[in-house]
Amino acid sequence: MTLTLDAPRIVETRPLLEVHGVSKSYGPVQAVRNVSAHAYPGEVLGIVGESGSGKSTLLRMMNLEEIPEAGSYTLDLPDVSGNLLELDRFARRMLCATKIGIVYQNPHLGLLMKHSSSGNVAERLLVAGERSFATLRAAATEALDASEFPLDRLDAPPIELSGGMQQRVQLAKAIALEPALLLLDEPTTGLDVSVQALVLDTLKRLQQDRQITMVIVSHDLGVIRTLADRVMVMRRGEVVETGLADQIFQDPQHPYTQQLVHAKL
């Protein structure tokens, strides 16, 4: 038996997400200054930094909630083109609903607290235009199951659920439409360590199963280390260091990163 091999070729993978030179200031405070970032398909990009380093602002820009004063933002997807920052409100909303999922640190930002959990997930599909009750119900159940939410609490409102459960509902809502990009803003902060580990476990499994591109923001190096392939360190609105996760944790170059890694260990 002969084995035929393809001729060697250059692998050309373009980044799925590209943010170029974005800046944002709130009055006199410059939250983000000329930051660029990119993430390849299926990759997990971690953003670390202390409070006020602009990492959450950057994430909100990626979710098109916040429009920067300068810069460009592109997603390399079949039916998306051009600088997303120039879209009008309507196009922006449709893009966010169908292509991007987000999990906030505070579940009150992402969930309707008094509606049922399955309704919260279904809302995502409703915004995208699904109008069949049976389909909504099935999709909501499937997404909640995938994020390891106990299905006997399917119709309990998030306000009656524990913090870890609320994060799972947010996660189910974010992945319900199988987005190309999943943004996580401190998804485990405020949860106790054992629940944190369970949520991280779910995230890791989801990432392996679905190969979703993720951007995860955290000040907790442990979380970043568990999930991220590549890490970006931010301080005072600027990127001080980027590199592969191992590189950053084993051989930090910038004094601030060294300090950060040292403080953790």
Next chain:
Amino acid sequence: MSLSTLTKPWEAMSYGFLDGSAKRELRRKMLKSVAVPGCQMPYASREVPMARGWGTGGLQVSLTLVNLQTRVKVIDQGADDSVNAASIRRFIARVAGTPTTMDTLEADLIQSRHRIPEEILREDQVLVLQVPNPEPLRSVQPNMSIARQMHADADYGRMWLQLYEQIVRSGRVMQGASYPSLVHGRHVMTPSPIPRWDVPKLHMAKHLTILSAGREKRIFVVPPFTRVEPLVFSDVPYKVEEHGALTCTRSGTTGFFMNEIPQDDGTSSFEISDSEWGVKTIRARDGEGENRGETWYKDGEMPQ
């Protein structure tokens, strides 16, 4: 030429109670809302000698539209003779000198709360509905600025969330009145607290319907021959109240919207909610003349 010849003689109040500028503003807003069916237009709601929430919005529209020939009919929960309906009718007649009627077929202008008459309205008739809460998005979006943006974007996904919740919780859509409906394929409106039974009457109707909320200062319109489609899931059909088989204890007819009257023994008896339609059927039964018009519902079913 002196000032006294140029000015109008003194009057205790203007014709139809509202002053000229108030009426002019209301007319302009009505025209605007006819042009954009179902879209809520803000207007400066005036004081009328009635508490806000008792039909001041509808009253202002009626007072603007009437002239000396307009026959006015006022309904409150289907009844012409309830206190609120009688007071409003008397007030309009007193300040505008209009003839009044209880007969739906004779009326030119019908102001109503909670019901649309059972007889089909004609092209030359105007229906004015009193609206307590004009914003259909209020239950899903408490922030009114964002709600207005959602209207602008036709972002109505969350309205179905409300229906979803009701089906999940109770197994069926529980929305009894003010059933959210899409007007002309664009704006979702709340058709005032009319029962589900009455919503299909607005769809492609021949008459003009003006909905006005005095307290919330909003006016919106369903022009004649405009689509009004209740929001539904594609696999859960719209259902009106199951009144088609109920029999009116006073007139003996079936197939209309009924008022439930609880009895001492725990059972209920029913009577036709549209009081004038009930009176007409009783007269017809007793052989006292037949002046019944065509009804929207036939044998308890709305023909498609």
